[in-house]
Amino acid sequence: MKVGIDSLAYFIPKIHLPIETLAKARNIEPLKLTKGLGLQKMALLDTFQDVVTMAANAAHNLLKDNPNILPKEIAKIYVGTESGIDNSKPIASYTLGLLEQVYGQGTFRNCDAVDHTFACIGAVDAMQNAIDFIKANPTKKAIVIATDYAKYDLASTGEYTQGAGAIALLISTNPRMIAFSSQTGVATESVFDFFKPYRTLEKKLITGKDTNQVWHGIEEGEITLHKDQPVFEGQYSNQCYINRITEAYTHFKELNNRQSEKVYQHWKAILMHLPYCYQGRRTFHEIVLLENPDLIDITAEDAKDQIKAFAKSEKYMELVKDKIAPSEIASGNVGNIYTGSIFLGLLSTLTHFAETSENIENSKLGFVAYGSGSKSKVFEGEVQSEWLQGMPSKSIFTAIEESEAIDFDTYIALHKKERKSPLKQACNEFILDRIEQEIPHLIGARYYKFIQ
Numbered sequence: 001m002k003v004g005i006d007s008l009a010y011f012i013p014k015i016h017l018p019i020e021t022l023a024k025a026r027n028i029e030p031l032k033l034t035k036g037l038g039l040q041k042m043a044l045l046d047t048f049q050d051v052v053t054m055a056a057n058a059a060h061n062l063l064k065d066n067p068n069i070l071p072k073e074i075a076k077i078y079v080g081t082e083s084g085i086d087n088s089k090p091i092a093s094y095t096l097g098l099l100e101q102v103y104g105q106g107t108f109r110n111c112d113a114v115d116h117t118f119a120c121i122g123a124v125d126a127m128q129n130a131i132d133f134i135k136a137n138p139t140k141k142a143i144v145i146a147t148d149y150a151k152y153d154l155a156s157t158g159e160y161t162q163g164a165g166a167i168a169l170l171i172s173t174n175p176r177m178i179a180f181s182s183q184t185g186v187a188t189e190s191v192f193d194f195f196k197p198y199r200t201l202e203k204k205l206i207t208g209k210d211t212n213q214v215w216h217g218i219e220e221g222e223i224t225l226h227k228d229q230p231v232f233e234g235q236y237s238n239q240c241y242i243n244r245i246t247e248a249y250t251h252f253k254e255l256n257n258r259q260s261e262k263v264y265q266h267w268k269a270i271l272m273h274l275p276y277c278y279q280g281r282r283t284f285h286e287i288v289l290l291e292n293p294d295l296i297d298i299t300a301e302d303a304k305d306q307i308k309a310f311a312k313s314e315k316y317m318e319l320v321k322d323k324i325a326p327s328e329i330a331s332g333n334v335g336n337i338y339t340g341s342i343f344l345g346l347l348s349t350l351t352h353f354a355e356t357s358e359n360i361e362n363s364k365l366g367f368v369a370y371g372s373g374s375k376s377k378v379f380e381g382e383v384q385s386e387w388l389q390g391m392p393s394k395s396i397f398t399a400i401e402e403s404e405a406i407d408f409d410t411y412i413a414l415h416k417k418e419r420k421s422p423l424k425q426a427c428n429e430f431i432l433d434r435i436e437q438e439i440p441h442l443i444g445a446r447y448y449k450f451i452q
């Protein structure tokens, strides 16, 4: 039985900071960001948007593109995120409530809703759990949503890799787009490469405020109580990424009895977690070298230089152009969307092949997922004959073109949550209306509405 992605939709904010504006303000050589890391724009949330509005808008777009699907057919709404806004009420529950504002109260009453969190790989976990469920219940359908706001400290090395967006997938049997069949290679190690610890402080340190009344973005003097931004070590996180993806790739080959094959050569396109545009191309050469040990003498004193030279070689660049570059187009213009990045890469790749009218039916796609903390999963999907019919009605490339640039001061005001008035008018989308601050038993409750 074939199970996988039947349809795919997305939501990205309508504003961005051009990367050259950031480079200038931070005194960074612009070419490092554009040519070295592949960055062009960072998508940013407007004042009325958050991870819930993005999730609900992506799911709503998915349902609008598939008017034949009724809410009662959706058995699961599984969300992957690492930007949770509540330690108890999941984004999936908020999203379900928002969809009911449009489809009617109680229309999703028998739908199971839950969040999955494991840094950037949470949406892959959510998708695989949904696939397992559909295999056991072939007449049902599930919606999987990846929603994240990648926000880093100002002037940190992560600042230029920020971004925001959500991807929604319809999972079913006989999918029109991608069928997943092979076993998944996995590699996990508990490390601290990138994480978001709770930083609730001792009550006695916080004058005049009850720590129970702490929610995102609220600061007391110099003490930040709960930050959206991670604690991370950039170069170490890269090393963890490389270690995990090579281990998971090896495991994938073992599980599928494909040790004698250079598996990646069978992949038409490679979809990797892209925490910034060029992370895939700057790491996948390690897998190529794993498959081609004769290319480098790893016992040589200059082994590191040989690896670096291979990563810049014409031969490797051909592979990048052919198999990885299509996934980078959207990433460079949206930025990191954590759990959604690998699926944004998939959408970018499919949009590219749709625009170039390339026949990719029956092609194999290689998925190389990563989540800090840390886990990688490697698996394969096959493009189905009706894949074009599952694509979003509006091209992601058009949405990127339409996004408006903002200036540096506006970016800073948004980052510090000092800006109160919206930059763009909401239209046909869910917005955050208000966060309750007065009624004691509802403090922190977030209220949303749909704007026509």
Ligand SMILES: CC(=O)CC(=O)SCCNC(=O)CCNC(=O)[C@H](O)C(C)(C)COP(=O)(O)OP(=O)(O)OC[C@H]1O[C@@H](n2cnc3c(N)ncnc32)[C@H](O)[C@@H]1OP(=O)(O)O
Residues within 6 Å of the ligand: 029, 031, 032, 033, 035, 036, 037, 120, 157, 158, 161, 194, 232, 233, 234, 235, 237, 238, 241, 273, 274, 275, 276, 279, 282, 336, 338, 370, 371, 372
């Ligand atoms: C966070 C997640 O989502 C989970 C993960 O995947 S963890 C793995 C990734 N980690 C992160 O994204 C953490 C946040 N990001 C960071 O800390 C940093 O942005 C980073 C570690 C990703 C990059 O660090 P950095 O110090 O800014 O850049 P650096 O690694 O030196 O690379 C700069 C590149 O630009 C190139 N470059 C520099 N100046 C250049 C110029 N003038 N022209 C062209 N290229 C230039 C450099 O040569 C280098 O490329 P190569 O290594 O391929 O040659």
